[in-house]
Amino acid sequence: MNILITVCARGGSKGVPNKNIKNIKGKPLIYYSLDLIKELKKEKVFENSDVVLSSDSDKIKRIVSVYENLKINLDYERPEYLATDESGKLDVIIDVKNFMSSKNEKVYDYVLDLDVTSPLRTSEDILLAFDKLQKNKDASNIFSVNLANKNPYFNMVEENKRGFYSLCKNGEFLSRQKAPKVYEMNASFYIYRNSFFELNKKRVITENSLIFEMKHICFDIDHPIDFNFMEYLLENNKLDFIIK
Numbered sequence: 001m002n003i004l005i006t007v008c009a010r011g012g013s014k015g016v017p018n019k020n021i022k023n024i025k026g027k028p029l030i031y032y033s034l035d036l037i038k039e040l041k042k043e044k045v046f047e048n049s050d051v052v053l054s055s056d057s058d059k060i061k062r063i064v065s066v067y068e069n070l071k072i073n074l075d076y077e078r079p080e081y082l083a084t085d086e087s088g089k090l091d092v093i094i095d096v097k098n099f100m101s102s103k104n105e106k107v108y109d110y111v112l113d114l115d116v117t118s119p120l121r122t123s124e125d126i127l128l129a130f131d132k133l134q135k136n137k138d139a140s141n142i143f144s145v146n147l148a149n150k151n152p153y154f155n156m157v158e159e160n161k162r163g164f165y166s167l168c169k170n171g172e173f174l175s176r177q178k179a180p181k182v183y184e185m186n187a188s189f190y191i192y193r194n195s196f197f198e199l200n201k202k203r204v205i206t207e208n209s210l211i212f213e214m215k216h217i218c219f220d221i222d223h224p225i226d227f228n229f230m231e232y233l234l235e236n237n238k239l240d241f242i243i244k
Contacts, residue, residue: 011057
């Protein structure tokens with residue numbers, strides 16, 4: 001079984017400048033993803049997986065190049081049109097996957113993408129999600145989520161055609177506990193079957209997507225306050241699970 005692990009980290013970031021390599025608890029943020037890959041490599045299913053960095057930044061490549069005891073392909077050059085604020089993550093993954101398939105002359109059965117800016121995950125999370133995807137032959141992909149704090153059936157509203165506001169989804173639920181469960185994507189990881197890419201989908205979510213619900217906190221860094229909050233959790237050992 002051929003598995004490709006992608007780590008996508010572009011140089012430009014307006015919300016948190018240089019966030020992919022910004023130090024957090026004494027090491028660059030991207031190292032948390034590399035540490036996880038090193039842990040995954042100890043598992044039989046991932047021990048022979050290929051790892052590639054997708055970046056347009058020489059500085060990020062230099063920092064990754066000195067990371068020890070992990071073979072990472074740094075040959076890929078992310079094109080400019082895939083390194084903008086408007087670039088879709090899926091297009092980025094497809095491009096680097098095609099590069100690695102051609103370079104290594106192999107078809108990848110699965111692609112695991114680890115988002116650098118959402119590192120609060122464990123090797124157990126990945127292994128359980130991968131097992132869930134493998135067992136469901138009809139599923140094209142799986143991605144990480146958390147139970148949402150807000151529920152569109154109960155306490156989320158949107159503007160209607162008349163300029164008034166009503167619940168996003170119809171339902172007569174008088175408490176959030178009675179409303180159907182909804183989940184929010186935490187952008188931490190995505191696992192794709194090769195068949196997903198053969199469908200030429202434009203979005204991650206398809207009619208054959210699965211979710212992996214994390215039972216612990218996980219969020220991505222979009223704004224400076226997100227970085228400060230994550231830094232506080234890591235430096236003060238406030239997580240209820242172990243992250244390397």
